[in-house]
Amino acid sequence: MNAKATNIFEVHSRIDRNVREDRNRHKGGVLWLTGLSGAGKSTLAIEVERALFAEGYHVYVLDGDNLRHGLNSNLGFSHEDRTENIRRVGEVAALFAEAGFVCVSAFISPYRADRESAREAAGESFHEIHVQADLATCESRDPKGLYERARRGEIPDFTGISAPYEEPETPELVVDTGSLDIAQSVAIVLDYVALNLTLSKPNEKA
Numbered sequence: 001m002n003a004k005a006t007n008i009f010e011v012h013s014r015i016d017r018n019v020r021e022d023r024n025r026h027k028g029g030v031l032w033l034t035g036l037s038g039a040g041k042s043t044l045a046i047e048v049e050r051a052l053f054a055e056g057y058h059v060y061v062l063d064g065d066n067l068r069h070g071l072n073s074n075l076g077f078s079h080e081d082r083t084e085n086i087r088r089v090g091e092v093a094a095l096f097a098e099a100g101f102v103c104v105s106a107f108i109s110p111y112r113a114d115r116e117s118a119r120e121a122a123g124e125s126f127h128e129i130h131v132q133a134d135l136a137t138c139e140s141r142d143p144k145g146l147y148e149r150a151r152r153g154e155i156p157d158f159t160g161i162s163a164p165y166e167e168p169e170t171p172e173l174v175v176d177t178g179s180l181d182i183a184q185s186v187a188i189v190l191d192y193v194a195l196n197l198t199l200s201k202p203n204e205k206a
Contacts, residue, residue, distance in 0.1 A: 173189070
């Protein structure tokens with residue numbers, strides 16, 4: 001294991017977070033979408049991003065597959081690598097929130113302890129959203145053919161099949177994509193944002 005770097009000094013922005021929020025007319029925040037593969041996290045994240053952006057919010061999506069092509073391309077899917085994957089993402093998402101963005105993060109993030117580390121990084125800006133669909137529903141969708149491969153033993157440590165998924169115990173929001181369509185699911189998240197992050201609509205004049 002690499003030794004922890006020394007001689008590092010934290011740099012603080014001279015732009016106060018409250019000033020950013022006043023200009024944006026919304027708080028920065030991390031909407032952490034967690035759920036099984038096939039539950040609809042990425043689809044929901046992209047549609048929420050599109051809807052919020054259209055309303056004038058500063059918003060950006062961090063998606064598990066995308067980050068594994070770049071920032072986390074050196075990580076596999078062992079328990080240790082999954083933990084490091086979420087640690088890095090949690091820190092990046094917290095920086096987005098500090099900069100005034102609504103950061104929509106779509107990750108299976110199967111372990112409660114790892115999600116708690118992401119919560120600790122973002123503090124009060126963290127909002128855990130359980131994108132809920134049972135295993136049978138997720139398998140029936142299987143958009144990437146991953147469950148079929150996992151059932152054949154071709155993918156080790158696959159969440160829901162050969163590795164556990166620890167459901168959130170007290171999430172800020174639950175979106176049941178097993179029974180709701182995408183429009184209904186997006187509407188629930190938008191209502192939550194309006195209630196918890198919005199100071200006034202960003203596209204409205206003060």
